[in-house]
Amino acid sequence: MQITSIETFLLHVPVTNGRIEDSTHLVTHWGAPGCIINTDAGIRGFGYTGTHGHLALDRILCQYVLGVYAPLLEGEDPLEIQRLWSKLALFPPSVWTGRHGISRLALSCVDLALWDIKAKAAGQPLWKLLGGDHAKKIEAYNTDGGWLNWSEQRLVDDVRQSVEEGGFRGVKMKVGSEDGNRDLARLEAVRKVIGPAVKLMADANGRWDLPKALRIGRRLKDFDVGWIEEPLWYDDVAGHQALVQSIGTPVALGEQLDTLDQFERFLEARAVHFVQPDAVRLGGVTEWLQVADRALASRLPVVSHVGDMMQIHVQTAFAHPASNSLEYIPWLRGCFVEPATAKDGYFVRPELPGAGTEVTREALDLYGKPTQ
Ligand code: 0YR
Ligand code: MG
Secondary structure, eight states, X not given: OOEXXXXXXXXXXXXXXXXXXXXXOEESEEEEEEEEEEETTSOEEEEEOOBOOOHHHHHHHHHHIIIIIHHHHTTSXXXXXXXXXXXXXXXXXXXXXXXSTHHHHHHHHHHHHHHHHHHHHHTSXXXXXXXXXXXXXXXXXXXXXXXXXXXXXXXXXXXXXXXXXXXXXXXXXXXXXXXXXXXXXHHHHHHHHHTTTSEEEEEOTTOOOHHHHHHHHTTGGGGTEEEEESOSOTTOHHHHHHHHTTOSSOEEEOTTOOSHHHHHHHHHTTOOSEEOOOTTTTTHHHHHHHHHHHHHHTTOOBOOOOTTTTHHHHHHHHHOTTOOEEEEOOTTGGGBSSOOOEETTEEOOOOSSBOSOOBOHHHHHXXXXXXO
């Protein structure tokens, strides 16, 4: 098989209620810049990443795929993913201009499209191609709620609905308010409404300094918080290590890390308990698998961050033994041929051949933006 051409696309899809906030981000649209890799076999591979919908940055991303990576891919065999991944990731002119950030996101678009081709060529969903487990149960916890810009009443109503109507066995809420006591009051209110059986996670999105994280972190066990996510600045390994040794609540992180090497530093330091790789911020499924294997070797659970809005991470969850639960955020669900679905608190196993990344024509028409 040969790659014949590469196209790019860009989706901007409104988030729930048009605006959400955590302690560091304000998001109105989820961005999905991506690419379609065409082959001489007629198979088309779809890959994309996830952004906060900044038009100029999203266009640079599309341009990176087209201008830098497409010429390196044309004429190549798309099934040789490891070789192509190295060819792109280690492309000599990009040594100083792009090993992280935009180049990594662009690499993930390409990598997902290549895995989509490989799985379609095999006539199997990706989880099966990777040797997954059809009988496995992937627990869904709801992340689309608990936003920091919501009042306590709205927060409480929302988690009640998630549990009673949505069937979720876990919810995540944002913390990292200016006033730490506001966070504690909201945690108390939420734990009260969901009762002791439902899992409760808290996400500070990198907002606290170590003293604040220690003060609030020590209180989290009062509300049986399952993990505190990104308590400190993203790449502060020593800070997380100190925190882990001082509070009783487990620490989760990984959504801002974009290489295996960064994960290795946290794992070596034992500064993380729940490992949260995101295939669309790392260099795709290829590097996600490396991180997940590394976590497995440390006997730590993998709970992916879903910048892809679940499509690829449902596949990797069914594929990988360390990954048994996943966050639920439905913002992009309407865009895919086989949308990721949770039912009665568990993810439904994908059945169509491919990586689950194929976008519908209708979604491209409805949410598509010009890529330059
Ligand atoms: C805005 N998930 C997160 C929102 C999310 C953010 O980016 O989706 O809160 O990335 O922390 O765990
Ligand atoms: Mg998070």
